[in-house]
Amino acid sequence: MALLPTNPGSKIIDTIRLSDSEIDQLQDLLDMGDMADAVGNRRQTERFSYHLAPRLLLELDAITARVQHHVVPLNISEGGVGVVLGTFVYEGSRCCIEVVALDNSRRRLKGTIARCQHLRGRLHLVGIQFDESISLTKLIGHRAQREGDSQLQLAQLVGHVLFVDGNADDRTLLRFMLTQAGLKCTATERPEDLAEYVSKMSFDAIVINLDMDKGEDLGSVRGIREAGFSRLLVGITCRDSSGFHDEALLNGCDHVLVKPGAFEELPQLLAQFLPHANDGNEHGQPLESTRWNIAQMRPLILEFLRSLEKKLDDLFHLVEAEDSDDEVTRMLMDLKGSAGGYGYESISERAQDLISSLSASEADQRIAALDGLRRECQRAIDVHRK
Numbered sequence: 001m002a003l004l005p006t007n008p009g010s011k012i013i014d015t016i017r018l019s020d021s022e023i024d025q026l027q028d029l030l031d032m033g034d035m036a037d038a039v040g041n042r043r044q045t046e047r048f049s050y051h052l053a054p055r056l057l058l059e060l061d062a063i064t065a066r067v068q069h070h071v072v073p074l075n076i077s078e079g080g081v082g083v084v085l086g087t088f089v090y091e092g093s094r095c096c097i098e099v100v101a102l103d104n105s106r107r108r109l110k111g112t113i114a115r116c117q118h119l120r121g122r123l124h125l126v127g128i129q130f131d132e133s134i135s136l137t138k139l140i141g142h143r144a145q146r147e148g149d150s151q152l153q154l155a156q157l158v159g160h161v162l163f164v165d166g167n168a169d170d171r172t173l174l175r176f177m178l179t180q181a182g183l184k185c186t187a188t189e190r191p192e193d194l195a196e197y198v199s200k201m202s203f204d205a206i207v208i209n210l211d212m213d214k215g216e217d218l219g220s221v222r223g224i225r226e227a228g229f230s231r232l233l234v235g236i237t238c239r240d241s242s243g244f245h246d247e248a249l250l251n252g253c254d255h256v257l258v259k260p261g262a263f264e265e266l267p268q269l270l271a272q273f274l275p276h277a278n279d280g281n282e283h284g285q286p287l288e289s290t291r292w293n294i295a296q297m298r299p300l301i302l303e304f305l306r307s308l309e310k311k312l313d314d315l316f317h318l319v320e321a322e323d324s325d326d327e328v329t330r331m332l333m334d335l336k337g338s339a340g341g342y343g344y345e346s347i348s349e350r351a352q353d354l355i356s357s358l359s360a361s362e363a364d365q366r367i368a369a370l371d372g373l374r375r376e377c378q379r380a381i382d383v384h385r386k
Helices: 020-030 136-140 168-180 191-200 214-226 242-250 262-270 295-321 325-341 347-355 363-382
Strands: 009-014 056-061 068-078 082-083 095-099 106-120 123-129 160-164 183-189 205-209 232-237 255-258
Touching: 056 082, 056 136, 068 191, 082 106, 123 205, 160 168, 160 191, 168 183, 168 262, 183 191, 191 205, 191 214, 191 295, 214 232, 214 255, 232 242, 232 262, 242 255, 255 262, 295 325, 295 347, 295 363, 325 347, 347 363
Parallel strands: 009 068, 160 183, 160 205, 205 232, 232 255
Antiparallel strands: 056 068, 056 095, 068 082, 082 123, 095 106, 106 123
C-alpha cells in the first residue's frame, strides 16, 4: 500500500535513516526544553513513544506543488505527532501526514507545523498539530485513564543514567521507569560503546543488560572500572544464578537485579544512591529565572538551559579526573557569571561553593559541593522539562 498518493505535483525530496540508538538519543533531547511536547503545548495532552513504522510520509503544501518527505516518528499524542525531518520547515505550514496503526492500517491526518527546531546537521525536530484530536486506542493501543486506574508513584531523583541494552523493548521500559523518577537518560545498544560514552560524559549510574553477550558484557564492566568509573553500576539479567551474580559482582557490578522484577526494583535501588529532587529545597519546587518576566529574554534563558546539561556533563567529567583544577575553575567562573546574568543567582552561589571546595583535601567536601550544584541546576532545568 502506498504511503500517500503520488501526483504529478508531488515529489519526495528527503529521506533520513536513524538507528534505534540514535532515535533513543533524540527522544532524550525531546524531553528537554520548548520541544517537550510534540505540538508545543506542554502537558495539555500526554504523549507516547511512537515507532510502529521506521518512517512516515509527510506531505507539505508548497507554493507551486506539494512536497513529500520521509520522516522518522518519535512520539504521538491526541493532539499531534513529533517527528525528525531532514530539512527546515516554516512554522504555520499546512501539511498532511500518514500514520500507521497497530493493525498496520494507515490514516491520513491533516495539520499544521507547530514547531521546527534545529538539532544537528540537517536534522530538525518538528511538531505537527492535528486539525482534530484523535483517539489513540486503535492507533497505538492506549486507552484513556479511567477513575480507579493506578498511578506510578516514584521518588523524584536527580542524576544522569546510562543504560546499555540491545533489546529495544527493554530500553523503552527502562527509559519509562527512569524518566518517571525524574532522571536524565542516555541509551546505547552496544556494551563496547561504554568506554566512549564514559570518556565524553559524566554519569551518576550505569545500568547494563548482562544477557547480551556474557563475556563482552562483563568485559565492558571490568574495562570501565579499570578506566576509573567509580559510581553506581547495576547489572540486570534473566539469570537467577548466584554463581553468575557473584561473577558479575567480581567484575565490577555493585548490584545485580533479576528480570522481570528488575524494572520496578531499579528506581528503588537508585533512590538509595542518587540525590532526591527536593534535597536542599524544602518545597521541592523547580527554580524559575528571576528574569523570566522579561519576555525578550525567554528565548535566551531557554537556550542557556538547553546548553546547561552538556556543560555540567563536561564539568563533572573534569572534576572526577582530579587533575584539571585550572580548567574546572575556569568553567565554574564562567558558569557563576552567566547563571547570575540569566536570573539564576543560586546557581552562581553553588558554583562558588564548588570553586572553594577545589582547594579542600577532603573528597567528601568536593562531592557535596558538586551535588549541590547539580541539584540547583536540575531545579532550573525541571521548569522547562516535559
